[in-house]
Amino acid sequence: MRVLLVEDEVRLADNLADALRDGPGFAVDCALDGLDGDRMAGNRCYDLIILDLMLPRLDGHGLLQRLRAREDATPVLILTAKEGKETIVELLNAGADDYLAKPFDLGELIARAKALIRRGKGAAHPLFAVPGLEVNTLEQTVRRNGVLVDLSPTEYRILEYLIHHPRRIFSKRELLEHLYDYNWEHHSNVIEAHVSNLRKKLDAVLPGAEPVIETLRGRGYRMAIGPEQAVVQS
Amino acid sequence: MSKAKKSHSIAFRLIAAVLAVELLSALLIGFLSFGYERHIHFLAFDAILHGRVASVLGAVQDAEDTQDNVILDKTDLHFPKDDIYEVYDAQGRVLGRSSNWHGMSAPLPEPPHHHDRYFHLVLSGQQYRVLVCRGSRTVDAGAPGGGKLRHITVLYGAPTARLWHAIRAAVEFYAAGSILLLAVTGPLIAWLLHRGLLPLRQLAALASRVSADSWQFSPPASARTTPELAPLTTAMESVLQRLERSFTQQRTFVSDAAHELKTAVAVVKSSLQLLGLRQRTPHEYQAGLDRSLADIERLEELVAKMLTLARVEDSSATSGPPAVADLAECVHQGVAQLASVAELRRVRMETEVPAGSRAAVPLTQEDCSMLISNLLLNAIQHSPPESSVHLRVTLGQQPGTVEFRVEDHGDGIDPAALPHVLERFYRGDPSRARSTGGAGLGLAICKAVVERAGGSIVLASRPAQDTTVTVSLPLVPHPGAEASPASAWLRTG
The missing domain is CATH 3.30.565.10 (Histidine kinase-like ATPase, C-terminal domain)
Known part of the structure; x- marks a missing residue:
C-alpha cells in the first residue's frame, strides 16, 4: 500500500512516515506543501492521502477540492489542529473520509489509515479469506489451509495487495507503484523474484493443489483462487 | 431612590418644549389682548361720555329771568336709564340732575381748567365711570355788550359693567383659541416627531443587532442622508470596522497559536510513540530520545516566543520607572x-x-x-x-x-x-x-x-x-x- 503524506512540519512528517513504514509496512511519499501534494496526488498511485489542513501555497481544503474535482476517489484522512465542528462538517462534506485532531495517537492514526485503505478497496473486515487462504491484516499473518506461512515483509505486502481483489489482474507496474514509494523504478527487477518466492511458499504447503498466484505473461499477476466472478474495476 | 435622574426621550423633551413655548405665547397674547381691548373699549366709552356731556350742555338754556340765570331743560334728554348726570353752575347751584342721582356725598374736587376729569364711583353696587367737564353758556347772546358768560360744570357717569364684560369676552376668546391650538398641536407634534425620528430608530435597531459574532452593519439610507445622523453613522461604521478587524486578528492569532502548539505537541507525541511502536536497539532508543528532546526544545522555544509576544503586546503592563x-x-x-x-x-x-x-x-x-x-x-x-x-x-x-x-x-x-x-x-x-x-x-x-x-x-x-x-x-x-x-x-x- 502506498500513502501520500502532505504535511509542512518536517519533524511530524518524518515521524508519521517512519511509523507508517515501520508498522503496517506502507510505502510513504511526503509532500511539504499543498501544491507539491497536489502534483504528486495527480499520479493516482496512492491508496490513501493523509492531509494536513494548514499548508503553505495551497491549504488542505483546497487540495481536497482539487482532488475531488478531478474525480480522484482516493481515501483522504485529514489531520487538523483547527477547533470547531463546522470545520469538520465542512471537510467531510468536501469529500474527506475521516479526520484526526492534533495531537493524535500514532496507533489510532495507523488503524484509521488501514481502515480507510480497506474501505477504499471495498472490504469491510481486516480478515481476508478465500477458500484455502486466510490473510489477517492486523497481525500481518497468512494461513494456507490453517497452516501459518512465514513470509518476508515484501512478500506479505504483495499478497495483501492482491487479496483485496481476488482474480483481478494487476500489472507489474501497478504493483510496483502501490508497494514502493517514489523510487519504485529501482525495484522493478526484484519484484518478479518476490512474487516467485511468494508463490513457492504458498504452494509448498499444499503440493499438487491449484497455484495461488498466476503469472500472465505480458499482463501481470492475479490471485487465482477466490470467487469465480472477477472484479474488473479497481 | 434611583441614583440617576430619570431622563426623558428626545421626543418627550421636544414636545414639552414646544408646548411650553406655546403656553407662554398664549399667556402673552392673553395679557396683550387684555391691555389692547381695555384701551380700545375705554376710548370708545370715553367718546360716548363726551357725546353725552355735549348733549347735556346743549340742554342748558337761558332761564329768561332778570338775573340772567340758566336752567337745564330735560325734555330732549334721553339717556340710558342707569346713567347719571348733574349740571351745576359756578356758584355750586345744581341746575338739574338725573332722577337716580342724589349728588355727591362729598364735595367734588374742582375740575382743572380746560381739562376733563374722570373718576370712578360705586352707586347702588355698580361701578361707574364719571366724566366731569367744564363748559360755559352765553346768556343773551344777541344783547348789546355780547351778553353774559355763565360757567357751568357737567358731570356724567355711566356703569362700566358692560365695558368689562366686553373686554372679558374678547380675552376669553383669545384664551380659548390658544388652548384649542395647544390641544391640537400637542398630538400633531408628537406624530410629526415620531415620523421625523424614524431614521434614528432604524439606525438604533440595526446597531443593536451588531455583536461579536455578527459584525454585519448596513446603516439605512435614511440615516446616511440625514445631516444630523450622517456623522454618527460614519463614526459607528468605522468603529465597528476597526473592532471587527481587531477581533478577527485576535481570533486568527488564537487559532494560529493553537495550530502551532498542537502541531508541536503532535511532533513530540509522535516521536515518543514511534519509539514505542516496536522493540528497538539501545542505540535507536538513544537517537529517538535525542530527537524527542530536540522536539520538546522547539516546543519550549515556541511557548517562550508566544509569551514574549504577549508580554510585549500587553501595553497595560507598564509599571516601574521608564525603560532606558x-x-x-x-x-x-x-x-x-x-x-x-x-x-x-x-x-x-x-x-x-x-x-x-x-x-x-x-x-x-x-x-x-x-x-x-x-x-x-x-x-x-x-x-x-x-x-x-x-x-x-x-x-x-x-x-x-x-x-x-x-x-x-x-x-x-x-x-x-x-x-x-x-x-x-x-x-x-x-x-x-x-x-x-x-x-x-x-x-x-x-x-x-x-x-x-x-x-x-x-x-x-x-x-x-x-x-x-x-x-x-x-x-x-x-x-x-x-x-x-x-x-x-x-x-x-
Whole structure:
C-alpha cells in the first residue's frame, strides 16, 4: 500500500512516515506543501492521502477540492489542529473520509489509515479469506489451509495487495507503484523474484493443489483462487 | 431612590418644549389682548361720555329771568336709564340732575381748567365711570355788550359693567383659541416627531443587532442622508470596522497559536510513540530520545516566543520607572550572542556604531538586546555562506530619533509576501520558514517591541539581492548624561 503524506512540519512528517513504514509496512511519499501534494496526488498511485489542513501555497481544503474535482476517489484522512465542528462538517462534506485532531495517537492514526485503505478497496473486515487462504491484516499473518506461512515483509505486502481483489489482474507496474514509494523504478527487477518466492511458499504447503498466484505473461499477476466472478474495476 | 435622574426621550423633551413655548405665547397674547381691548373699549366709552356731556350742555338754556340765570331743560334728554348726570353752575347751584342721582356725598374736587376729569364711583353696587367737564353758556347772546358768560360744570357717569364684560369676552376668546391650538398641536407634534425620528430608530435597531459574532452593519439610507445622523453613522461604521478587524486578528492569532502548539505537541507525541511502536536497539532508543528532546526544545522555544509576544503586546503592563537602554551596549550584546551562530553559517557580522555614541532608547535593556539579536539572527539565517550581515546605527531623519539598519545579502523577500512578513505566524515562503525552523514570531516580536517604544520598523527587499530592515526609535536622555538627547548623541567620551 502506498500513502501520500502532505504535511509542512518536517519533524511530524518524518515521524508519521517512519511509523507508517515501520508498522503496517506502507510505502510513504511526503509532500511539504499543498501544491507539491497536489502534483504528486495527480499520479493516482496512492491508496490513501493523509492531509494536513494548514499548508503553505495551497491549504488542505483546497487540495481536497482539487482532488475531488478531478474525480480522484482516493481515501483522504485529514489531520487538523483547527477547533470547531463546522470545520469538520465542512471537510467531510468536501469529500474527506475521516479526520484526526492534533495531537493524535500514532496507533489510532495507523488503524484509521488501514481502515480507510480497506474501505477504499471495498472490504469491510481486516480478515481476508478465500477458500484455502486466510490473510489477517492486523497481525500481518497468512494461513494456507490453517497452516501459518512465514513470509518476508515484501512478500506479505504483495499478497495483501492482491487479496483485496481476488482474480483481478494487476500489472507489474501497478504493483510496483502501490508497494514502493517514489523510487519504485529501482525495484522493478526484484519484484518478479518476490512474487516467485511468494508463490513457492504458498504452494509448498499444499503440493499438487491449484497455484495461488498466476503469472500472465505480458499482463501481470492475479490471485487465482477466490470467487469465480472477477472484479474488473479497481 | 434611583441614583440617576430619570431622563426623558428626545421626543418627550421636544414636545414639552414646544408646548411650553406655546403656553407662554398664549399667556402673552392673553395679557396683550387684555391691555389692547381695555384701551380700545375705554376710548370708545370715553367718546360716548363726551357725546353725552355735549348733549347735556346743549340742554342748558337761558332761564329768561332778570338775573340772567340758566336752567337745564330735560325734555330732549334721553339717556340710558342707569346713567347719571348733574349740571351745576359756578356758584355750586345744581341746575338739574338725573332722577337716580342724589349728588355727591362729598364735595367734588374742582375740575382743572380746560381739562376733563374722570373718576370712578360705586352707586347702588355698580361701578361707574364719571366724566366731569367744564363748559360755559352765553346768556343773551344777541344783547348789546355780547351778553353774559355763565360757567357751568357737567358731570356724567355711566356703569362700566358692560365695558368689562366686553373686554372679558374678547380675552376669553383669545384664551380659548390658544388652548384649542395647544390641544391640537400637542398630538400633531408628537406624530410629526415620531415620523421625523424614524431614521434614528432604524439606525438604533440595526446597531443593536451588531455583536461579536455578527459584525454585519448596513446603516439605512435614511440615516446616511440625514445631516444630523450622517456623522454618527460614519463614526459607528468605522468603529465597528476597526473592532471587527481587531477581533478577527485576535481570533486568527488564537487559532494560529493553537495550530502551532498542537502541531508541536503532535511532533513530540509522535516521536515518543514511534519509539514505542516496536522493540528497538539501545542505540535507536538513544537517537529517538535525542530527537524527542530536540522536539520538546522547539516546543519550549515556541511557548517562550508566544509569551514574549504577549508580554510585549500587553501595553497595560507598564509599571516601574521608564525603560532606558543604551543602544551601543545592546548592539554589542546582540553581536556577542550571535557570534557562534554566524560562525557556524560562515556569515560575517559587520557593525557600524559611531565611536563613543551614547544613544539611549525607551526600551528595557533586555528588549533592546532581543530586538537587535532577533533582527541579526533573521539576517544571518537568510544569508548565504561567505556573505556578510551589516548593522549600521545613525541619527534618524526625524529629529530626536535614532535609526539602525540590518542588511543581509540573501535571496530577498518575494514582493507579494513583503507586507505580511511582520505579521504573527506568517510563513508565506515555506522554504524560508523551513530552513530557519521558526514559527514566524521573531519579526512579529520585533514589530511589537518597536511599536511599544513609539518607533517604526520598515522592511525593504530586492529579490535575489538584499533585504534591509530599518528601525527608527525615539531618543531619550541617556541615564549617564544630563544634556538633551541630541547633544548626548554628539558627545564623545
